[in-house]
Structure formats: C-alpha cells, structure tokens
Amino acid sequence: MTYCPISTDTFTGREEALTKLEEFFCSGPAAERTKTFLLYGLGGAGKTQIALEFTKRFRNRFTAIFFITADEECSIQASYFDIAKTNGIQDAQSWEAGRHWLHSHEQNWLIVIDNADDPEIPLSRYLPSCYHGNVIITSRNPDLGNIANQSLKLSGMPPEEGIQLLVNHTFKDPNRISDQQQKVVAKIAKELHYFPLALVHAGAYINKQQCLFEYLDRLGNQREQLLSKGPQQPKDDYSHSVYETWNLSWEQLSPDGRMLLQLLAHLHYENIPRALFERGLENWSIAESPLGPSNAVTEGKLVLERIATPEMNLDKIKVLGDEHQATLSRKQNLAYILKSLGRTNEALELLQSLLKTSKRVLGDEHPDTLKITQSLAFILKSLGRTNEALELGQSLLETSKRVLGDEHLDTLKRTRNLAITLKSLGRTNEALELEQSLLETSKRVLGDEHLDTLKRTRNLAITLKSLGRTNEALELEQSLLETSKRVLGDEHPDTLKITQSLAFTLKSLGRTNEALELGQSLLETSKRVLGDEHQDTWKITQSLASTLKSLGRTEEALELEQSLLETSKRVLGDEHQDTRKITQSLVITLNILGRTKEALELVQNLVATSKRVQGDQHPDTLDRSQNLAITLKSPGRTNEALELEQSLHETSKRVLGDEHPDTLKRTQNLAIILKSLGRTNEALELEQSLLATSKRVLGDEHPDTLKSTQSLASTLNILGRINEALELEQSLLATSKRVLGDEHPDTLNSTQSLAITLNILGRTNEALELGQSLLETSKRVLGDQHPDTLDRTQNLAITLKILGRTNEALELEQSLHETSERVLGDEHPDTLKRTQNLAITLKSLGRTNEALELEQSLLATSKRVLGDKHPNTLERTQNLALTLNILGRTNGALELDQSLIETSQIVLL
Numbered sequence: 001m002t003y004c005p006i007s008t009d010t011f012t013g014r015e016e017a018l019t020k021l022e023e024f025f026c027s028g029p030a031a032e033r034t035k036t037f038l039l040y041g042l043g044g045a046g047k048t049q050i051a052l053e054f055t056k057r058f059r060n061r062f063t064a065i066f067f068i069t070a071d072e073e074c075s076i077q078a079s080y081f082d083i084a085k086t087n088g089i090q091d092a093q094s095w096e097a098g099r100h101w102l103h104s105h106e107q108n109w110l111i112v113i114d115n116a117d118d119p120e121i122p123l124s125r126y127l128p129s130c131y132h133g134n135v136i137i138t139s140r141n142p143d144l145g146n147i148a149n150q151s152l153k154l155s156g157m158p159p160e161e162g163i164q165l166l167v168n169h170t171f172k173d174p175n176r177i178s179d180q181q182q183k184v185v186a187k188i189a190k191e192l193h194y195f196p197l198a199l200v201h202a203g204a205y206i207n208k209q210q211c212l213f214e215y216l217d218r219l220g221n222q223r224e225q226l227l228s229k230g231p232q233q234p235k236d237d238y239s240h241s242v243y244e245t246w247n248l249s250w251e252q253l254s255p256d257g258r259m260l261l262q263l264l265a266h267l268h269y270e271n272i273p274r275a276l277f278e279r280g281l282e283n284w285s286i287a288e289s290p291l292g293p294s295n296a297v298t299e300g301k302l303v304l305e306r307i308a309t310p311e312m313n314l315d316k317i318k319v320l321g322d323e324h325q326a327t328l329s330r331k332q333n334l335a336y337i338l339k340s341l342g343r344t345n346e347a348l349e350l351l352q353s354l355l356k357t358s359k360r361v362l363g364d365e366h367p368d369t370l371k372i373t374q375s376l377a378f379i380l381k382s383l384g385r386t387n388e389a390l391e392l393g394q395s396l397l398e399t400s401k402r403v404l405g406d407e408h409l410d411t412l413k414r415t416r417n418l419a420i421t422l423k424s425l426g427r428t429n430e431a432l433e434l435e436q437s438l439l440e441t442s443k444r445v446l447g448d449e450h451l452d453t454l455k456r457t458r459n460l461a462i463t464l465k466s467l468g469r470t471n472e473a474l475e476l477e478q479s480l481l482e483t484s485k486r487v488l489g490d491e492h493p494d495t496l497k498i499t500q501s502l503a504f505t506l507k508s509l510g511r512t513n514e515a516l517e518l519g520q521s522l523l524e525t526s527k528r529v530l531g532d533e534h535q536d537t538w539k540i541t542q543s544l545a546s547t548l549k550s551l552g553r554t555e556e557a558l559e560l561e562q563s564l565l566e567t568s569k570r571v572l573g574d575e576h577q578d579t580r581k582i583t584q585s586l587v588i589t590l591n592i593l594g595r596t597k598e599a600l601e602l603v604q605n606l607v608a609t610s611k612r613v614q615g616d617q618h619p620d621t622l623d624r625s626q627n628l629a630i631t632l633k634s635p636g637r638t639n640e641a642l643e644l645e646q647s648l649h650e651t652s653k654r655v656l657g658d659e660h661p662d663t664l665k666r667t668q669n670l671a672i673i674l675k676s677l678g679r680t681n682e683a684l685e686l687e688q689s690l691l692a693t694s695k696r697v698l699g700d701e702h703p704d705t706l707k708s709t710q711s712l713a714s715t716l717n718i719l720g721r722i723n724e725a726l727e728l729e730q731s732l733l734a735t736s737k738r739v740l741g742d743e744h745p746d747t748l749n750s751t752q753s754l755a756i757t758l759n760i761l762g763r764t765n766e767a768l769e770l771g772q773s774l775l776e777t778s779k780r781v782l783g784d785q786h787p788d789t790l791d792r793t794q795n796l797a798i799t800l801k802i803l804g805r806t807n808e809a810l811e812l813e814q815s816l817h818e819t820s821e822r823v824l825g826d827e828h829p830d831t832l833k834r835t836q837n838l839a840i841t842l843k844s845l846g847r848t849n850e851a852l853e854l855e856q857s858l859l860a861t862s863k864r865v866l867g868d869k870h871p872n873t874l875e876r877t878q879n880l881a882l883t884l885n886i887l888g889r890t891n892g893a894l895e896l897d898q899s900l901i902e903t904s905q906i907v908l909l
Contacts, residue, residue, distance in 0.1 A: 013161030044197025169203020510786025552828025
C-alpha cells in the first residue's frame with residue numbers, strides 16, 4: 001500500500017514526539033544523506049498513529065508521501081513496485097524500479113515504513129541510499145537505531161494526555177463530564193499505566209457498555225483470571241493492560257462479531273477485496289439475530305478498528321488458548337467464503353480435512369468439532385448430497401443431545417437444521433414432528449415470547465404450508481403476529497417479516513386482495529421505519545409486486561420493480577447480487593407483459609454480468625442462463641434456447657454432478673424445450689432417465705420425484721400412449737395421497753391431471769366424477785375464490801361440454817366469469833381467458849351474437865392491457881375474425897386477418 005492513511009480523529013497528545021519529528025525533518029540543517037527517524041517501543045504505544053499524525057500536520061512540507069507496511073519482506077517489495085507504477089513506470093520488472101525512482105528524483109519525499117518488527121528482514125537493503133528524501137520507521141526493535149539518524153522510545157503517555165485520550169474514547173461529548181466521572185477516568189487511566197492501546201480499548205468498551213463506574217471491578221476480574229493462568233503469560237504491566245482491556249471487549253462480542261473478526265484475521269490487512277465484504281453483507285449467517293445483517297458486520301467493523309491491530313493478531317495471543325484451535329476456526333470461515341464464491345467442492349475438501357484434524361486434536365465431542373460437522377453437512381446439502389448430509393445431521397444431533405443436553409441452544413439449532421434437511425428430501429412430515437417438538441422445548445426453556453421461540457413458530461408455519469395445511473399455518477401466523485406486536489412492537493423488523501409471511505399465506509389461500517392490502521400497509525411502514533434503501537424494504541416491495549402480478553395488475557408491478565432496480569443500482573451498484581436478483585424479477589414481469597425483446601436484452605446483459613462477476617460455472621450464472629433460455633423461447637427462438645439448454649445441462653453435469661437437484665431440474669427443462677420443438681421421443685428418453693435418477697437419489701416419494709412422474713405422464717399423453725400415462729397417473733395419485741394427504745395441493749393437481757387423461761381416453765363419466773369430487777374438496781380446503789378452485793371449475797365445465805351437457809357448462813362458466821371479474825378484476829389474464837372460454841361455449845350453443853359482443857370487448861381489453869403485439873392479443877384477434885365469418889360478416893373478418901398478418905410480420909422481424 002503506497003498511499004498514506006490518515007491518523008485517527010481521536011488522536012490525543014504526544015506533542016513532544018511530534019515536536020521532535022518536526023525539528024528533525026522540517027527545521028534541522030540540510031542532511032548529507034536521506035533523513036531517517038526511528039520511533040520504537042512496545043506494541044500499542046502509538047508509534048503508527050504518531051507517524052500518521054505527523055504526515056497529516058506537515059503534508060505540505062513534502063512533495064510526496066508513501067506508506068510501506070514492513071511486517072513481511074514481500075510487502076515491502078510490493079510497495080516499492082507500486083511506487084514505480086504510481087509514478088509512471090508501467091513496465092517495471094521488479095521492486096527495485098520503485099527505489100530507483102526515489103533515487104533519481106531529488107525531491108523532498110517522505111516514506112513511512114511501518115511495523116518493521118522482524119529482525120530477520122534486512123531493512124537497510126530497502127532504505128533509499130541517496131542525498132535527499134525522508135524516512136520514518138516504526139518498530140518494536142530498538143536495534144534499528146543503527147540505521148537511523150535519530151530515534152525516540154515511546155511507552156506510556158504523560159498522565160494528563162492519557163486521561164484525555166480515555167475521555168475522548170469514552171464520552172460522545174468530552175467537554176461535558178462531571179467531576180465524579182473525571183475522577184473515575186483518572187483512576188482507570190492510572191490502572192492501565194497510561195498505555196495508549198489499553199486506553200483506547202477501555203474507552204470503546206465503556207462507551208458501548210455504559211459501565212464507567214463498574215469498569216475497574218470488571219478489569220480486576222480479568223486480571224485475576226489472567227494471573228491464574230501461570231507463568232506462560234507476559235509479565236510486563238503494559239502487556240497485562242492491553243490483554244485485559246482487549247479481552248473485556250472480546251467477551252462482549254456476539255458469536256457473529258467474533259466470527260467476523262476471526263475471519264478478518266485470516267486476511268492480510270492490505271488490498272482486501274471489496275467483493276468479500278459485499279458478499280458478506282449478502283450471505284452472512286445471521287439466522288439467530290433479530291437485528292438484520294448490518295449489525296453483525298457493523299459490530300465486527302467496530303472491533304476491527306478498535307482492537308484488531310498487528311499486536312493483537314489472534315495467532316499471536318497465547319492467552320486465548322490453543323493456536324491450532326484458532327486456525328481451525330479461521331479455516332472453517334474460509335470454507336464459507338469458498339462456498340459463496342461458487343467453489344463448493346473446494347469448501348468440501350477443506351471441511352473434510354478440517355473435521356479429521358479437529359477430531360484428532362480436540363476430540364469427537366468438542367463443541368468446535370460439532371460446529372465443523374454442521375458446516376460439512378451444510379456444504380454436502382448444497383452439493384445435492386442430501387442423504388449424506390442427513391446422516392451427518394442425525395449423528396450430530398444425537399451427539400449434541402448426549403454431550404450438551406436436549407435443551408442446549410446449539411442442540412436446538414441442530415434440530416432445526418435437521419428439519420430443513422428432511423424437508424429438502426421430501427420427508428416433510430418427519431420435519432414437522434421435529435419442529436413441533438422443537439417449538440415445545442423452546443417455549444419451555446426460553447419462554448413463549450423469546451425471539452428464538454417466535455422464529456421457530458414462524459418456521460413451523462412454513463412447514464405446515466408446505467404440507468398444504470395452510471389454514472393451520474394462517475392461524476399460527478395470526479397469533480404469532482399479535483405476540484410479536486406486543487413483545488417487539490408494531491415496527492420491529494421481525495414483526496414486519498411475520499406480517500410479510502402472513503400476506504404470503506393469505507395469497508396462497510386465494511385471499512389475494514387481503515394480501516395486497518397487508519402488503520401495501522407493510523411497505524409504507526417499512527419505508528418509514530427502515531428507509532427506502534433498506535434491503536428488507538426491497539424484499540417487501542418485491543413481494544408486493546408479486547401480489548400485484550397475481551391480481552393481473554402487471555403494469556403496476558412493473559413500475560414497482562423498475563423503481564426498485566434503479567434504487568438498487570444507485571445504492572449497491574450494477575453488479576451487486578441483489579441488483580441482479582431484482583433484474584431477474586423484472587425480466588419475468590416483462591415476459592408476462594409480452595415485452596420479450598426488452599426482457600431478452602435485460603437477461604442477456606444479466607448473464608454477461610454474472611459470468612464476469614462470478615464466473616461461467618457459478619450456480620447463479622447457471623440459473624440466469626436458464627432464465628435466458630426461457631426468454632428465448634417466447635420470441636420463437638426455440639432452437640437457440642435449445643442450444644443454450646443443452647450447453648447448460650452439460651455444464652451442470654460437469655460442475656455439480658449428474659445427481660445434483662439443479663442438474664435434475666435442468667434435465668426437465670431440456671425435455672420441455674424438446675417437446676416444444678416436436679422432438680417428443682427425445683424428451684421421453686430424457687424424462688425416463690430423469691425419473692429413474694430421481695427415484696434413486698431422492699426416493700420414490702420425494703415431491704420432485706412425483707413432479708417428474710407427472711411430466712413423464714404428460715409426455716406419454718402427447719405421444720398418444722394414453723394408457724401408459726393413465727397407469728402412471730393412477731399410481732402417482734395413490735402415492736401422493738399416502739405421502740402428502742388427500743387435501744394437499746399437489747394431490748389435488750394430480751387428481752386434475754388424471755381427470756384430463758380419463759377425458760382423453762373417452763372415459764368422460766369417470767372424469768366427471770373425479771372433477772366434481774375435486775371441485776368440492778378444493779372449495780372446502782382452499783375456498784370458493786382460490787385461483788386453483790376457479791381453474792378446476794373451468795376444467796369441470798370442459799368435461800360437461802364433452803358429455804354434451806353444454807347448458808350446465810354454460811351456467812358454470814357464467815358463474816365462474818362473474819367470480820373471476822369480482823375477485824381478480826376485469827383485466828386479469830385469467831379473467832380474459834375465461835371470457836374467451838365463455839364466448840366459445842356461447843358459439844357452440846348458437847348464441848353467436850352474444851359471443852361476438854364478448855370477443856369484441858375482450859379484444860379491446862387485451863389491446864389496452866397487453867398491447868397490440870402480445871401473443872394473446874393476436875390469438876383473440878384470430879378468434880374474433882372466425883366469429884365474424886360464422887356470422888357472414890366476411891369483410892370485417894378479412895380486415896382483421898390482414899391486420900393480424902401485418903402485426904405478426906412486425907413482431908417476427
């Protein structure tokens with residue numbers, strides 16, 4: 001690092017040292033060689049800060065100032081290399097080019113060589129040998145006085161300066177403290193031997209804990225613990241003072257704060273990539289913190305600034321315990337970084353090696369060994385090796401219960417993690433049992449109103465929803481929201497999150513207007529409490545946009561998402577992960593609106609950005625390539641989409657493996673594209689292989705296996721192999737009922753698919769019975785106005801028409817149309833489809849003029865809502881032309897057909 005940082009804003013005293021530096025560099029006689037001044041003393045004495053304060057006060061006296069970190073020889077060489085580059089030597093081949101530049105430029109430059117503590121480094125080799133220039137060296141090594149013109153030893157501060165330094169770090173307004181406070185501060189400063197680093201630590205601790213009058217007692221307790229450790233501890237008062245104050249601050253950190261500091265200790269403190277911090281803000285694990293992601297990072301940053309100095313590097317503090325244990329912790333953090341960078345296999349290898357070491361060094365049942373085991377299970381799960389993760393998680397939970405007890409907080413967390421793994425394997429009922437037991441334990445141990453209990457209640461509601469027990473989840477969330485408001489307040493971030501979950505539940509129950517009202521109110525509150533630029537506000541905005549889309553108010557959703565994207569770009573930048581996620585949502589919305597060219601341009605840029613930022617093989621890049629393929633299908637570029645899907649499928653197999661859940665999903669997507677191109681036999685082969693893999697990897701009863709079975713049945717239907725499809729669907733329905741229950745949404749969907757297949761086979765009466773029973777169940781479970789209930793009403797009407805019971809079908813469709821208009825609105829896509837279906841039924845009954853009126857109104861609405869060029873608008877134009885032909889109004893039909901041809905040509909260009 002060749003640029004010079006500035007001293008801290010709370011720099012205090014040290015005027016004697018600064019005066020000596022000024023006299024030496026600014027007032028003394030001209031030197032016959034480079035002026036060199038050594039500041040030496042114990043770590044934490046303030047050497048670096050004095051040097052930086054001098055450069056700040058007298059920067060106008062020097063032509064250039066360079067800062068060199070000298071803790072390693074390679075750092076010194078890198079800094080000289082930077083000096084060369086900074087001063088125009090772009091083809092510099094070695095560090096010596098920088099030193100040569102200093103030799104050849106007879107100017108009054110200044111170099112600060114900081115932390116030159118290692119006696120093995122030949123520092124004289126790196127000092128400029130010329131007749132000009134200035135050098136300040138800071139070091140704990142007094143022997144460097146041999147290569148300096150003058151030196152100054154630094155230790156404790158004069159009492160008045162030490163007291164003032166402690167005051168500056170303890171009080172927000174140092175000018176407004178009482179006489180009693182001043183006396184206590186003086187006692188603390190004396191107890192800490194007026195040593196700068198200890199005073200800074202103490203001030204930061206007191207400021208945060210508000211414990212001025214209790215501090216000396218706490219310090220005494222730390223000293224007693226320190227001295228009880230025996231002669232291995234450092235014996236000088238300064239070292240005691242530094243460690244005691246440091247450890248008081250360390251003990252007050254949350255686990256997240258400590259984890260962050262340990263992680264940062266693994267990195268060299270120069271040139272740390274900004275991307276690591278950005279990714280940390282996105283992915284930092286704060287599942288048990290109610291305060292959101294920024295607090296853990298903020299706390300870590302505060303500690304880093306206050307205490308993470310080279311003197312306090314965790315590797316060098318013997319009193320913290322086994323150095324090897326600290327190394328294990330930092331390597332575990334490194335594994336999480338590798339995972340976030342998409343290098344999951346490397347993270348796996350690191351953790352597997354780490355677990356073996358931890359078992360050997362610390363033992364199988366040591367808390368750190370258990371933590372590494374949990375991390376390994378997490379990585380295995382992310383690699384799709386979920387059964388292995390499950391075995392590890394089950395063993396870990398048993399060990400945790402035996403070693404720590406059933407009610408230990410870590411045991412409770414591991415119970416939750418095991419439930420998550422079970423759910424990912426489709427074993428949701430087992431997960432539910434675990435979570436119900438966990439909630440009871442949490443209530444007993446922590447109380448009904450503890451934050452962890454509230455979170456576990458919310459998690460249980462999510463599991464109930466995944467089992468289709470949405471009404472039970474709703475009751476749980478409504479009660480939870482009341483509790484959260486009472487305990488935390490209406491505007492607490494956790495209360496807002498629970499409100500958002502409740503809105504989602506209402507939406508899944510078809511109570512979309514209620515969900516919308518709740519979402520709108522929630523967004524206003526979030527903006528007021530957290531601000532427009534808070535990430536929770538963004539999540540609520542996205543959720544509200546999704547609700548608007550469900551109601552067919554897609555243009556409003558688009559406006560919300562466009563505004564959100566602009567905010568994200570301004571706050572986080574174009575390449576931030578959250579910005580890219582918001583862009584992806586916008587792509588989907590544009591596709592819904594038929595604005596596929598805009599969507600395509602956006603998603604192409606998104607894929608390019610993801611490749612540049614995260615690499616071609618990162619899971620996020622693969623996901624966005626998948627979205628590009630989907631978008632390509634919309635404008636009819638299906639062959640391009642196929643090429644992309646095939647390439648993506650190969651990459652996924654190579655990077656993630658044949659059996660990874662994401663690879664299986666991409667196999668399914670590839671089959672869908674092949675079917676859309678009429679290559680159904682190829683799709684069939686893929687889906688048959690996929691189903692076999694899914695059964696082997698996930699099991700016969702996993703939800704994804706059931707979905708693969710349904711897709712295969714659909715493909716068999718397309719190929720006319722209806723009886724085979726029927727057998728599959730009958731078996732699927734039986735499995736779904738057994739595993740998920742008769743009333744689960746997936747079971748209801750399987751019933752609908754079976755009814756359609758029966759219709760195709762001409763077994764229409766059986767289809768009718770199934771459809772009628774299905775509609776009754778749907779009304780009872782989901783409600784009359786739920787979107788799925790409305791869809792099933794439409795399907796039942798189709799079955800009635802097949803049976804020639806068209807008047808009954810008409811009554812059903814008229815009622816359905818009215819409900820759709822009332823619940824979803826006149827302009828909702830589903831309402832428009834139902835209008836078209838009603839018109840078709842009217843035509844089949846010879847009521848063509850009524851159908852004409854409906855279709856004319858429908859086309860006008862479609863143009864207004866979707867635009868003239870939207871595929872659905874074009875289809876409705878075609879339908880209206882056919883109706884005009886039926887009525888003998890051929891001229892009108894001809895005009896429409898000509899207009900349709902012209903528009904289609906424009907769209908295809």
